[in-house]
Structure formats: structure tokens, C-alpha cells
Amino acid sequence: MSTADETPKASDRFTPLGMEALRALAHPLRVQIMNELSDFGPLTASGLASRLGESSGSTSYHLRQLEKHNIIREVEGKGSGRERWWEMSPGGVTIGTPEILGTPAGREATELVSREWHHNNERRLAAFMRYGIDRLGMDWMESASLSTAHLKLTREQLKAFGEEYQELLKTLTDKYRGQETPGARRTQIQFNAFPLIDEAGDEE
Numbered sequence: 001m002s003t004a005d006e007t008p009k010a011s012d013r014f015t016p017l018g019m020e021a022l023r024a025l026a027h028p029l030r031v032q033i034m035n036e037l038s039d040f041g042p043l044t045a046s047g048l049a050s051r052l053g054e055s056s057g058s059t060s061y062h063l064r065q066l067e068k069h070n071i072i073r074e075v076e077g078k079g080s081g082r083e084r085w086w087e088m089s090p091g092g093v094t095i096g097t098p099e100i101l102g103t104p105a106g107r108e109a110t111e112l113v114s115r116e117w118h119h120n121n122e123r124r125l126a127a128f129m130r131y132g133i134d135r136l137g138m139d140w141m142e143s144a145s146l147s148t149a150h151l152k153l154t155r156e157q158l159k160a161f162g163e164e165y166q167e168l169l170k171t172l173t174d175k176y177r178g179q180e181t182p183g184a185r186r187t188q189i190q191f192n193a194f195p196l197i198d199e200a201g202d203e204e
Contacts, residue, residue: 021069
């Protein structure tokens with residue numbers, strides 16, 4: 001499970017957080033801060049405070065905690081003094097190693113972070129569906145893609161599917177990364193692939 005501001009180059013990818021860094025991230029406000037930086041790019045502590053309804057003192061404190069574990073970093077050459085700008089570190093955040101999931105504390109921290117990521121994705125999609133036409137126009141609505149597919153896969157096939165998707169995503173994001181084309185907007189790409197668990201009964 002991972003999230004990133006942009007899909008990174010291969011050498012920066014798939015390095016999961018260790019337990020100490022995961023525990024540092026496993027705080028709702030810190031995950032929200034990470035989501036804002038990932039979704040909308042560099043922001044200051046005061047900018048984050050305004051967006052999240054928090055005090056700048058609170059966001060400053062949590063930014064420093066995230067920086068300690070290289071989850072975020074200060075933007076070089078931007079801002080000065082107390083007006084520091086922050087961004088996601090290359091590679092974003094990946095969680096969910098077998099070692100960490102094998103402990104109760106690891107599972108609890110992973111669940112909290114994953115739940116906050118999921119809620120954030122739901123909020124972003126709901127906002128687009130509710131306000132997209134009025135704020136962006138029908139052309140942007142028609143350009144967006146929302147899809148769900150269902151397949152019957154083995155564990156090995158599911159893993160291979162995800163790996164092939166990541167390679168395709170890297171190819172496509174490399175094509176557009178860093179562009180300053182007029183009219184371009186920050187865009188979120190969502191992808192989830194997981195085995196369904198039927199809580200009403202066993203599924204084969």
C-alpha cells in the first residue's frame with residue numbers, strides 16, 4: 001500500500017516505512033498533512049493550518065515529526081525564516097511489510113494510515129462528483145475516468161497485476177511529470193486491487 005505525490009523513479013520506489021516511521025505517521029492529522037502535500041503540492045505550515053482547520057503551531061509540530069522520518073522534506077530555495085515550504089519526499093509512502101503486519105502494533109498503525117488514505121480518496125472523489133461540472137465544466141467531467149473491474153485471480157496473479165500496473169503508471173507519469181502546460185491541473189490517480197471478502201458468507 002502506498003501513496004505518492006508523483007510516481008518516483010525505480011530506485012526510489014517500494015521502500016516501506018519501518019516501524020518507528022510508521023508509528024510516527026499513524027496520527028490522523030499527520031496523515032491529513034501528508035495527503036494535502038501529496039494531492040496539492042508544496043504548502044507552508046500556515047497554509048496547511050488554514051486548509052485543515054488547525055493552528056499553525058500544531059501543523060508546524062507535526063511537520064517536524066514527519067520530517068524526522070523523511071516522509072516529507074523542506075522545499076529547497078523556497079521560503080525563508082518562519083515561512084518554510086514543505087513537500088513529499090521522493091518515493092512517497094509505502095507501508096505493509098509482512099514483518100510489520102505480523103505484530104498487533106504494526107497492524108494497528110497500518111490500519112489507521114490505510115483508513116485515512118481511503119477516507120481521503122473518498123473525499124476527493126466525492127468533491128469532484130459534486131462540484132466538478134460547476135467549477136470545471138463538462139469537458140473535464142468527460143475527460144475523467146472512473147472504473148471498476150472484477151476478475152477471479154490467484155494470489156500470484158493479483159501480485160503480478162499490481163506490479164504490471166505500477167510499471168504502466170510509471171511509464172505514463174514519466175511522460176507528463178514536471179510539465180507546465182497551460183490549463184494543466186493537479187490530478188489524482190486512484191487504483192485499488194484486492195480480494196473481496198464476503199462478510200455474509202464464504203466466497204470461492
